[in-house]
Amino acid sequence: xxTPLAARIAREYGTPVAVIDMDKVxxxxxxxxxxxxxxxxxxxxxxxxxxxxxxxxxQIAAGARGITCQKIGEAExxxxxxxxxxxxxxxxxxxEKMARLGALQSKAHMTVAADxxxxxxxxxxxxxxxxxxxxVVVECDTGRKRAGVETxxxxxxxxxxxxxxxxxxxxxFMLYPTETGWVEAQKFYDEALAGVRxxxxxxxxxxxxxxxxxKNLGKLKGATEHRPGTYIYNDRMQVGAGVASxxxxxxxxxxxxxxxxxxxxxxLDAGSKTLTSDTGGGLDGHGLILEHPEARIAKFAEEHGFxxxxxxxxxxxxxxxxxxxxxxxxxxxxxxxxxVMVRGEEIVGLLPVAARGKLR
Amino acid sequence: xxTPLAARIAREYGTPVAVIDMDKVxxxxxxxxxxxxxxxxxxxxxxxxxxxxxxxxxQIAAGARGITCQKIGEAExxxxxxxxxxxxxxxxxxxEKMARLGALQSKAHMTVAADxxxxxxxxxxxxxxxxxxxxVVVECDTGRKRAGVETxxxxxxxxxxxxxxxxxxxxxFMLYPTETGWVEAQKFYDEALAGVRxxxxxxxxxxxxxxxxxKNLGKLKGATEHRPGTYIYNDRMQVGAGVASxxxxxxxxxxxxxxxxxxxxxxLDAGSKTLTSDTGGGLDGHGLILEHPEARIAKFAEEHGFxxxxxxxxxxxxxxxxxxxxxxxxxxxxxxxxxVMVRGEEIVGLLPVAARGKLR
Numbered sequence: 001x002x003t004p005l006a007a008r009i010a011r012e013y014g015t016p017v018a019v020i021d022m023d024k025v026x027x028x029x030x031x032x033x034x035x036x037x038x039x040x041x042x043x044x045x046x047x048x049x050x051x052x053x054x055x056x057x058x059q060i061a062a063g064a065r066g067i068t069c070q071k072i073g074e075a076e077x078x079x080x081x082x083x084x085x086x087x088x089x090x091x092x093x094x095x096e097k098m099a100r101l102g103a104l105q106s107k108a109h110m111t112v113a114a115d116x117x118x119x120x121x122x123x124x125x126x127x128x129x130x131x132x133x134x135x136v137v138v139e140c141d142t143g144r145k146r147a148g149v150e151t152x153x154x155x156x157x158x159x160x161x162x163x164x165x166x167x168x169x170x171x172x173f174m175l176y177p178t179e180t181g182w183v184e185a186q187k188f189y190d191e192a193l194a195g196v197r198x199x200x201x202x203x204x205x206x207x208x209x210x211x212x213x214x215k216n217l218g219k220l221k222g223a224t225e226h227r228p229g230t231y232i233y234n235d236r237m238q239v240g241a242g243v244a245s246x247x248x249x250x251x252x253x254x255x256x257x258x259x260x261x262x263x264x265x266x267x268l269d270a271g272s273k274t275l276t277s278d279t280g281g282g283l284d285g286h287g288l289i290l291e292h293p294e295a296r297i298a299k300f301a302e303e304h305g306f307x308x309x310x311x312x313x314x315x316x317x318x319x320x321x322x323x324x325x326x327x328x329x330x331x332x333x334x335x336x337x338x339x340v341m342v343r344g345e346e347i348v349g350l351l352p353v354a355a356r357g358k359l360r
Numbered sequence: 361x362x363t364p365l366a367a368r369i370a371r372e373y374g375t376p377v378a379v380i381d382m383d384k385v386x387x388x389x390x391x392x393x394x395x396x397x398x399x400x401x402x403x404x405x406x407x408x409x410x411x412x413x414x415x416x417x418x419q420i421a422a423g424a425r426g427i428t429c430q431k432i433g434e435a436e437x438x439x440x441x442x443x444x445x446x447x448x449x450x451x452x453x454x455x456e457k458m459a460r461l462g463a464l465q466s467k468a469h470m471t472v473a474a475d476x477x478x479x480x481x482x483x484x485x486x487x488x489x490x491x492x493x494x495x496v497v498v499e500c501d502t503g504r505k506r507a508g509v510e511t512x513x514x515x516x517x518x519x520x521x522x523x524x525x526x527x528x529x530x531x532x533f534m535l536y537p538t539e540t541g542w543v544e545a546q547k548f549y550d551e552a553l554a555g556v557r558x559x560x561x562x563x564x565x566x567x568x569x570x571x572x573x574x575k576n577l578g579k580l581k582g583a584t585e586h587r588p589g590t591y592i593y594n595d596r597m598q599v600g601a602g603v604a605s606x607x608x609x610x611x612x613x614x615x616x617x618x619x620x621x622x623x624x625x626x627x628l629d630a631g632s633k634t635l636t637s638d639t640g641g642g643l644d645g646h647g648l649i650l651e652h653p654e655a656r657i658a659k660f661a662e663e664h665g666f667x668x669x670x671x672x673x674x675x676x677x678x679x680x681x682x683x684x685x686x687x688x689x690x691x692x693x694x695x696x697x698x699x700v701m702v703r704g705e706e707i708v709g710l711l712p713v714a715a716r717g718k719l720r
Contacts, residue, residue, distance in 0.1 A: 014432075014456040014720040048662060070663045072374075090663065091618040091627075093679055096374040115619050118678040146664050147619040147627050258451040259475050259507040267451075267507050273694050274719050277637040302408060302690060303430045303450065304506055318478040319453055330662060334633050334695075337717050357697050357716075359634050360374040 001291055001314075005345050006254055006321040012347065015256040015321060016270035018332065018339040022348060024250035025055070025232060032214060032231045033063045039218030039226075044068050044087060044207065046229030049330045051355035053081030055232060066109075068209075068227040072100050073358025079107040081354075087111045087207065089174060089227060091139070091147055093122035097360075102129030111135040111205065113174050115147050120161050120168065127167025135171035136162045137205055142188050143181040148174075152188055156195035163201055170196070172203035175220070179212055179241070182219045189222060212241035235329035236288055237280040251339070252290070252323040253332065255305065257316045266316060268297070268305030270324065274335055275305065280327030287324040292316060297324070361651050361674075365705050366614055366681040372707065375616040375681060376630035378692065378699040382708060384610035385415070385592060392574060392591045393422045399578030399586075404428050404447060404567065406589030409690045411715035413441030415592060426469075428569075428587040432460050433718025439468040441714075447471045447567065449534060449587065451499070451507055453482035457720075462489030471495040471565065473534050475507050480521050480528065487527025495531035496522045497565055502548050503541040508534075512548055516555035523561055530556070532563035535580070539572055539601070542579045549582060572601035595689035596648055597640040611699070612650070612683040613692065615665065617676045626676060628657070628665030630684065634695055635665065640687030647684040652676060657684070 002010075009019060036043040042065040047056050056067050056078055066085025069075040075086050086108050092101060104110055105126065114120050114136050127134040138158050141148030149155045155173065163170040173192060177185035185208075193203055206223045208216075211230035230237070233251040234244035253275060259267035275286055277300060286297040286305065292315070298308040309315050316322060326332040333339065334356055341348040362370075369379060396403040402425040407416050416427050416438055426445025429435040435446050446468050452461060464470055465486065474480050474496050487494040498518050501508030509515045515533065522530040533552060537545035545568075553563055566583045568576075571590040590597070593611040594604035613635060619627035635646055637660060646657040646665065652675070658668040669675045676682060686692040693699065694716055701708040 011455050014454065014460075016719050090629075091678075093618065094374065094616060095371050100374075115621055116678050119618070122679075141621055145622070145625065146661060146666065148621055150621050256454060258453065258479070261475055261501055261508055261510050262505070265505065269450075269720075272636070272638060272691055276632070277639070277691075278632060279637070301506060302694075306506065318451075318476050319482075331632055331637075334662075335717065335719065357695065359376050359695065360629075 002321045005342065006323060008347065009254055009340060010256060010321045013340055015254050016274045017254050018251055018336050019254055020233065020251045020339050020341055020351070022341050022343050024248065026058070028232050028234065028248055028250060029059055029062045032228055035214060035217055036226060037063065041218055041223055042225035044225045044227050045232065046070070046227045047074060047078060047355065049229040050232055050333060051353045052351055053078055053083065053354055054351065056083055059232070065225060071358050071360060072097055072104070073360055074355040075104055076100065077355040077358065079104055084108040089113050089209070091115055091119045093119045095125070098122055098125040099129060101126035105130035105132050105134060111137060111171055113137050113139040114158065114162065115139040115149050117158065117161055120158065120165055124165050124167050133167055133169045135169045137171045137174045137207065138162070139174045140188055140192065142175050142185040143178040144176055152191035152195060155192040156199070159196045159201055160199055170201050172205035172207070174207045176209035177213065177216070177220070179216070182216055186220055189220060193222065211238055212243055214243045230330060233329045235280070236283055236325055236327045240283065246325065249325045251326070251329050251333070253287070253326060254321055254323055257318055257320045257322065260318050264308065264310045266307035266309055268307060268322070269303065270305045271303040272300035273302045274332070275300065275324070275326055276328070276331045276335065278328040278331045283327050287326050290323045290325065292322065362681045365702065366683060368707060369614055369700060370616065370681045373700055375614050376634045377614050378611055378696050379614055380593065380611045380699050380701055380711070382701050382703050384608065386418070388592050388594065388608055388610060389419055389422045392588060393424065395574060395577055396586060397423065401578050401583055402585035404585045404587050405592065406430070406587050407434060407438060407715065409589040410592055410693060411713045412711055413438055413443065413714055414711065416443055419592070425585060431718050431720060432457055432464070433720055434715040435464055436460065437715040437718065439464055444468040449473050449569070451475055451479045453479045455485070458482055458485040459489060461486035465490035465492050465494060471497060471531055473497050473499040474518065474522065475499040475509050477518065477521055480518065480525055484525050484527050493527055493529045495529045497531050497534045497567065498522070499534045500548055500552065502535050502545040503538040504536055512551035512555060515552040516559070519556045519561055520559055530561050532565035532567070534567045536569035537573065537576070537580070539576070542576055546580055549580060553582065571598055572603055574603045590690055593689045595640070596643055596685055596687045600643065606685065609685045611686070611689050611693070613647070613686060614681055614683055617678055617680045617682065620678050624668070624670045626667035626669055628667060628682070629663065630665045631663040632660035633662045634692070635660065635684070635686055636688070636691045636695065638688040638691045643687050647686050650683045650685065652682065
């Protein structure tokens, strides 16, 4: 079964293709902004999910304070489009990146993160190049074991080093608590804050992260802002985390069934080069097919999605166009040069994924 | 430890970045062409790995008969660059794709695959649009359970349907045997060939696939050509399959260590948006770090590679640039708009990944 809209999109653009429903996008933007407002925490959406200046500006127009980027190349695209309040939530270092960061500072109010002295030393080069002070937050690890200093004592020492570095301003702390780690995060933050205050510093930016953490908005006493990304589109992971419904999933991959060589199996024209091999933290199958929710996207070749239809009462035919909710939408959008915008049953047009592939 | 070349590349281009050694690329091209020549099988390299017309032309100049593409968008890029013998080894169907395939036929000698009558019926539209006959091979499943008719009887019936379809020419068979499935593949092919011959048809193209199958070159009696892809760059999977050495791995991801928050761990600036979550069929870790072969790339966030250094005698420092052999190079190249070319220690320049992101 192919919906009339899917048939039209396949005819106009071909498959596989990402389709976003702008009504849902706007609803997602408004809902999370309202939640931030009610929690008294500013919203600083992470644009890694959509990589689109147009959508970032919609988020800001709805009330977001600024945006978050993970890569300097993403920030360049956003600054070029006129967005002027940008946090790069990442350790940046090296000559090439510092020249670019310095140039970015002349276009936008930039804040960057650091978790070690080597990065802090490097950041002074960007500040020197721009001639403007650069705001730096200390990234704190509160259980995720990714980046981030591991103890409040290290956080305090790094904050002091930032404050003592020519051209750098200590701006505060960046945390990304695990879903169950907010008590520890509070303890870490309180101790780090007391420590920097004892040295005459203060934290004006205290930033927490993650769309799954939207259910914990405001839980960190002292947080000034939150960095949710995925909420603009949502996906199977967000539904699994209990922060979105299926109806909130604004992006679908439209894919054609190209083979049905066996009764219990089929092949989609979307493989790992479209949906990626990201399991979304161990979800069963590689996406939910709206027309055939019992079908399992069992595995991938690069351009083949292997459909296991053993448990399906209804089975697609060759030529059917199906709609898939991906496991992890952020990495899927990153595969596309553009997405198709719709409103309900109406095709609006193409939206470029302008910061796609900005790996560096 | 950062090699002098890695330091120069990081300074000039930033990290993470893909770097290909053209000396190794040329050696890989020559070696596999020689193997095909010796086996008496034409080489039709799959460009899904490099997605570059320049490299495709080098493969043809070395003796390849033509190229293989998986997507019509890839074929468009290659035909635009002047390559005129293209197999799209994929079931194509639908109005939008048939218009494009018809247009492609005016630029290049096209052959496409089919495994079902719906696809064959659709292909007649492309032939009608172009006014030129379109060559079609029957894709046969010989154990992989991907696309492909499951029995010789189906193959024969589909071949006859192709031959009976206005504008289509039955060209032969396409197979992709599993590494251990060549006896079954031979049986399947012999029976299918006898069947089509009994109906006055013949197979002029008999195509086998896969770089791991290079060790089985010529094993299928009657094969006219082979479609290896990955051999131009190689990766951990190919080394694991016994068809390449580490020294044959022509592409490395250069990545900077950006965090060392714990003694036993570190963070690379290459995550799943660079190296992808493809495990390469279940390899341990997400790549081999040449400078620290005992280090394990344990998991990914989108822009973070989590380094487990517990078993490492030597541990990188923040700022070190390391070279990574990816698990599966084809999906990694697909993340990049360009790769840096080097020859030994010399930087040659940037090569665009021209057909990157051609999902459709």
